[in-house]
Amino acid sequence: MHDDKPTLGVGMVGYAFMGRVHSQAWRTVGAFFDLPVKPTLAVLCGRSREAVTATAEQFGWAAVETDWKELINRDDVQIVDICTPGDSHAEIAIAALEAGKHVLCEKPLANTVGEAEAMAAAARAAAAKGVRSMVAFNYRRVPAVALARRLVADGKIGEIRHVRAQYLQDWIVDPEFPLVWRLQKDKAGSGALGDIGAHIIDAVAFITGQRLAGVSAITETFIKERPLAEASSGLAASGGRERGPVTVDDAALFIGRLTGGGLASFEATRFASGRKNALRIEINGSLGSLYFDFESMNELWFHDHTLPAEESGFRRIIATEPGHPYMDAWWPPGHGLGYEHTFTHEVRDFLTAIAEGTDPTPSFDDGLWVQRVLAAVEKSAADDSRYVPVEDR
Amino acid sequence: MHDDKPTLGVGMVGYAFMGRVHSQAWRTVGAFFDLPVKPTLAVLCGRSREAVTATAEQFGWAAVETDWKELINRDDVQIVDICTPGDSHAEIAIAALEAGKHVLCEKPLANTVGEAEAMAAAARAAAAKGVRSMVAFNYRRVPAVALARRLVADGKIGEIRHVRAQYLQDWIVDPEFPLVWRLQKDKAGSGALGDIGAHIIDAVAFITGQRLAGVSAITETFIKERPLAEASSGLAASGGRERGPVTVDDAALFIGRLTGGGLASFEATRFASGRKNALRIEINGSLGSLYFDFESMNELWFHDHTLPAEESGFRRIIATEPGHPYMDAWWPPGHGLGYEHTFTHEVRDFLTAIAEGTDPTPSFDDGLWVQRVLAAVEKSAADDSRYVPVEDR
Amino acid sequence: MHDDKPTLGVGMVGYAFMGRVHSQAWRTVGAFFDLPVKPTLAVLCGRSREAVTATAEQFGWAAVETDWKELINRDDVQIVDICTPGDSHAEIAIAALEAGKHVLCEKPLANTVGEAEAMAAAARAAAAKGVRSMVAFNYRRVPAVALARRLVADGKIGEIRHVRAQYLQDWIVDPEFPLVWRLQKDKAGSGALGDIGAHIIDAVAFITGQRLAGVSAITETFIKERPLAEASSGLAASGGRERGPVTVDDAALFIGRLTGGGLASFEATRFASGRKNALRIEINGSLGSLYFDFESMNELWFHDHTLPAEESGFRRIIATEPGHPYMDAWWPPGHGLGYEHTFTHEVRDFLTAIAEGTDPTPSFDDGLWVQRVLAAVEKSAADDSRYVPVEDR
C-alpha cells in the first residue's frame, strides 16, 4: 500500500472529554473525507504520564509528552490541538503559533478578553506567515446547523426578526454534585456562560451572518457552595465533608439586538432538569423560520412563509441527504450522525484550509468577539442589567 | 320542564372576537357543569344596532343595547362582561361595579396603571358589598395549565430555577397588514406586550405561585407605518394608499427574577413566522420540569427528576383524564378540548364564586399587578434595559 | 328579534355519550355557521323519564319522550338523530325514514350486513322522496382530515402506495373493567372492530377516494370474562363477584388492497396502553405523504415529495387557517378546535344538504359498505386469515 498525500502530525494537549472526542476525529476524518493531506496522531500530552499513555494507546497516538512545551517544539508536530481548560489556552496557543504550528483551540478561546486579544494578535501575525488557527466551536459543523446557515444565506428566511437561543443542561441540579474545575472561575473563566453560552453566541452569529450589537443580562449562582471534588469521591457525604465556594455562574440570561435590527434572547444553564444537551436555536424572519435542537441533531425544522398559509408549517428536514453539508461522506438518508461527527467535520475543514492555504473559521478573531460578548454579559449583569454594546472587533 | 336554580342575567359589551367566544361560553357552561346558578344571555351591547342585533340572534341574546350605560342599569343584568378594547375598560367596569353588578373584564385590565388602580380600588369597594370581579385571563383555564399549577403546588417541581415563557404569533409579518386598532396605542395601550405578553405574565404567576420581582426589557416596532385599516379594505395597494404610524410595540423581550429566586425570560411577538398561537411555558425546578404549548393545548409535558436518570424523560400527559382540572365535565380520555372551552371554564369559575360568595381569581388586583409589570417593561425598555423592580401590590 | 329561516325540529334518541355531544352540536351549529335552516332541539328520547328529563334540561331540549315510536311521529320532529347502541339502529332508522323524517344515524350503521342492507334500501327509497339520511362518521369532519382529503383530491399525493390506519385506545386494559354494553355482541355487534375500526375504514375511504378491495384479518379477545357491569359498581371485588363472557373482539388487525392498487393496514384495539384516542392515518403516495393523529387533532403532517430532497420533510400544518375546511367559522389561526366540533361540522353538513336538497355523505350506502368490510374482516379472521374480497355495493 502507499499513499502519496503529505502528512501533518498532530500534537494534542489534554486527554479528557475533549481530548477523547478530538482523538476520534483525527483518527476518523481520513477514512470518510478525501483530503489533500493526511493527519497523523503524533503526540498526546498530559501531566500524568500513566494516564496519558493509557489514552494514547486507546486511540493510537504514536508518542506522549508530559510537558506541552516539549510538544510544540517537536519536529513531528505541525498542528497543535488544545483541549485543556481555558486558563492555559493563551499561553499554549501563543507559544505554538510562534513556533510556527497551526493551532486548533477549544472554546471559549480564553478566560478573559485580554488573553483573547493577545491570542488573536498572535494568530494574525502567524497567518501572515501561513500558519493557521481556528476555534473549536464544533456545533457549527452539525450538518443541520450548517444547512440552517445555508438557508439564511440563500435568502430563504428573509429579514431576521427574532432569534431565540438556549443551551440547557442539568448536570449540576443536585446540590451535592462536586466542585469540579468547570465551577471554578480561575480554571474555567465563567460557568454556564462561557462553557455553553459561548456555543450559542457563536452558532447564532454563524447561522445568521449577523452579530450581537449589545446585551442586557442577568446571571445567577443558585448553589453557592459544593463539596470539594476530591472529598466527593472519598467517604460518605456527612458531617465533616469539606465544601468550597462556586465562583462561576450557574445560569446566564441575556437579551439583545442583532446588527441587522432583529431581537435575540439567550439562555445558558446547567439547571434545566430533564434537558440534557438542548442547544436550541429558533430564527424567525420575514420569509421563513428555522428551528434546531441538538437533542435531535439530525433534524432541522424549516417554515417557508412564502407558501400559502393553508399548506405551510414547520417541516422536519432530516439533514442526512447527500446534498446536505458534509453528508456525501457518510451513509444513506436517514442513517444519522452523532455528536462525535461534528468534530470529524471540524478537523476536515481545518485540514482543508491548511492544505489550501486559506484561513479557517471560526478564527481567533471570531473567538475574541465571542469573548467580548461574554464580557458584555457579565458587565451588564453586574450593572443592573443595563444594555452594554458589544465592540465589533 | 323546570329548573329551580336562581338565574343571573349577563349583559355583555362588545361583540367581536372576544364577544363571540364569551357568548359561546355563557351559552354552553350550564350544559356541562352542574352550577348553583344559571346564567341567561340577557343583553348584548354594541354601537351598531344592526351588527349587534345580528350577533345577538346568532348566539341567542335576549335583547340588545347600543349604549353600555343603559346596559349596566338594566334590572335583568346582574353580570357585566366587558369585551371591548382596553381604552374603555376602566370607565365601564367602575360604573358597573358601582351599580352593583358583578364584572368580568377582558385583559389586559386597562391601558395604564392609573386606570387599573382605579378599577382595583372599585373592585375592592364592591367586594365589601358582595359584588364580584374577575379579569379574563382565559389561559389559566386550559386544563393542562391548571394541571401544571397543581403539580407545582403539590411540590412535584421543587424549587423553581427557570421559567421560559413565550407568546408567539405571526399575523402582522406582512408589512401590508393594515393598521387595526390593536396597533394603535390609544385603543390598545400597547402592542404584543399588553395583548399577549399579559397572558404569559399572568400564566407564569398562576402556575408558579410566584411573581416577577423585576424586569429588564427590550421592545421594538419593526414596521413603523402601515396602510390605514379603512384604506386597506378599499382600493388596490398602490400609489395613493394612505398610511399611518404604528404606535405600539411589535415585540417585547424581557428577563427578570421571580420572588422565589428563579430566573425568567419572556417574549411576546407577532412576528414569529409560522407560529400561530404559541403560548409556551417551560419551568425547570429542582425536582422536575414542565412544558406547555397552546398549539398542542391538550398536552402537558412533565419531567420527574426524582426518577432514576435511566428511566426519566419528559412525558406527554394528555390532559383529558377525568381527574384533570375541569375534565370530568367533558368526554372520554383523548377526546380533546378546543380554545373556546377555556372560556367555558372561566365563566364556570366566575359563576361558582358568585354563587358561593367568594372572590374569584384572577382578581382586579391581580390584573393591576400585571399592569405594573407591563409598565415596568416599558420603563426598562425606555431606560437602556435597566432592571426595574415591580411593585408588588 | 326575528329570524326568517325555516326551522327543522330535531328528535334525538339516546342521551348518553353520543347523545350529549350531538346535543351540543345541534345547540351550537347556528351560532357559528350561516345556515339556510335553523335546527331546534325539539324532543329528546330515552327509556328513563327521569334521566332523559335531566339531560333535556341541561342541553335545552324542548320536550322528552320515552318511546322512540312516539318521537318519530311527532309533528315537531323533522330530523331523527339516532344515538343508541347498534342493535336498535335498523328498526328506528327504517321507521323514521318511512315516516318521512330525515335521519342521522350513529356508526356503525348496524350490527349486521343484513340490517345495513335493509337500512340502505330504506334510505334509497326515502331519498327518492327527498328524505335525507347520513351516517355519523364524525372524524370526516375534523378540519385536518378534510384537508387531507382535499390534498389527495388535488393530486398532491399522487398514486397512493400505502395506507397505515390505526385506532388505538386503552380503556379496557384492566381485566377488572366491567362488562359494559360495548363488550356484548348482541348490543354492539362487534368490539373494537365495529366501534373504532369502522371509523378508520370510513376515514381511509374518505381521504383516499378509494375503497378496500379485500382483507386478511386476525382478531382476538384477550380477556375472556369480566365482572358484570352491575356487580362492578356494587360491592368490593372479592369472592362472589359475578362475571360474564366478553362476546366481542378486543382487537382487530387486518391488511388489504385498495381499489387503486395500494396496500393498507388497519388496527383497532382497546388494549394500547397509553394511547387514549389515537386515530392515526398515514398515506404514502408517489408525490407526497400525509399523517394525522387525532390526539393532535388540529395538525396535519404533509410531505411534498416533489420538492428537492434537501429541503423536504414532513411539515406540521396547523389546520386552523381561514382557508382550511370549516375554519372560516371559528377563531384566528392557532386557536384550535376540540372533539365536539367534529359534530358541529357534521350537523352543519347534514342541515345544508337537507336545505339544498342534495344527498349528504357518508350515505347509508357508505355505511353499508363499511359494514361489508367489518363482515369480511370477521370472515377472514374465522377462516385462517384467508383474503376475503369486499363486495363494492
Place this chain on the structure above:
Amino acid sequence: MHDDKPTLGVGMVGYAFMGRVHSQAWRTVGAFFDLPVKPTLAVLCGRSREAVTATAEQFGWAAVETDWKELINRDDVQIVDICTPGDSHAEIAIAALEAGKHVLCEKPLANTVGEAEAMAAAARAAAAKGVRSMVAFNYRRVPAVALARRLVADGKIGEIRHVRAQYLQDWIVDPEFPLVWRLQKDKAGSGALGDIGAHIIDAVAFITGQRLAGVSAITETFIKERPLAEASSGLAASGGRERGPVTVDDAALFIGRLTGGGLASFEATRFASGRKNALRIEINGSLGSLYFDFESMNELWFHDHTLPAEESGFRRIIATEPGHPYMDAWWPPGHGLGYEHTFTHEVRDFLTAIAEGTDPTPSFDDGLWVQRVLAAVEKSAADDSRYVPVEDR
C-alpha cells in the same frame, strides 16, 4: 507503547456500504471499549483489486485479497466478516467456519431457508470446537433498543398485547431509479422483505423475547420494470434505454401472533415517501408501552401504565445516560450517537463473546429463524394470505 492484549485478525469480504461501516466499527471499538482482545484490520477482500485497495487504504486494512477463498485460509485472519450480497453468504460462511474462523455475517443470513439451514448446521458444528458465529442484526445494538429489551425483561411492560413494527424507506419511489442488485431476486433473495423486514422481525424477537408463531401476508411490486443499472449510469434516459424486470417485492405487509399470545403487525417498504430510515416499533403491554423510531435513534418512549392516569404519558427517554446499554463508553448525557455506533457495539459484543468463550447472539440459528419467517411471509402472500405457522427451530 505496548499492549499485552491478544489480537484477533479480521478478514472482511465486501467493501461497499456495509464494508465501510464494518471497517469503521473494527477501527473504533478498541478506542472506546475496554476489550479483552484487540482486533486488527488484517485483510480486506473484493473482486476489483483497484477498488478494494483504495478502500483498504482509506480505512487502514493491512492487506487485500481478491478471492475470499484465499482470505479464509490466511494465518493472520481469525475472524471472517461477510459483507457481501446474500447469494454468497452460505458458501463463504460455511467454508470459513470449517476453516476454524469465527464468522460475523451480514443479514439476512441467506437467500433461502435451505442455505440458512446449512449455515446454522455449520455454525453448530463449529461452536462445538469453540468457533463462534453471529448474524449482523445491528439494530439490536442501538442503545434505545437494548434499553427497550431491558424494560420488557424487567417486567415493566407486563403481558404484551400488541406489537406494531414498520421499516419505511423511500429510495425507490422514482420509477426511473435503476435496477440495482437489491432489486434482483438472484442476488438479494427478496426485496424490502429480506432487506429491511428481516431487521424488524429480529428486533421484535429481541425486544419482546417472543417469536412470531405465524403470519398472514401481502406483498407487492409496484414498479415492474426499471432501467438497467449499467444503462442508468451511462447516457441520457431517452429512447433506447434498456429496462429489466424487478424480481423482488417492493413492499411486504404481514400480521401475526406472538408465541406469548399478543398480536403483531409488520410492514417493510421502500415506497414510503418522506420516510428515510424509519424503523419503528411500538409495544403495548398490560403494564406499559414502548415506542422507538430509528429516525430519532437516541430516544426511547416509555409509558408506565402503573402510574395514576392523571400523571402518566409517553415519556421521551434520551438513551444517553451512563446506565443505558453501551453508553458508559461514550459521551456525557445528551451527546447522542449515530448509525455507525450500532456496529461498534456489534463488534464489541462479538469480540467479547469470542474472548469469553460464549456464543454470541443473534446466532445463525436466530438468523435461520428469521429466514423461516421470511419464507412464511412469501408462502402466505402466494396463498391468498392464508395464515402460515412459523416453525420454531
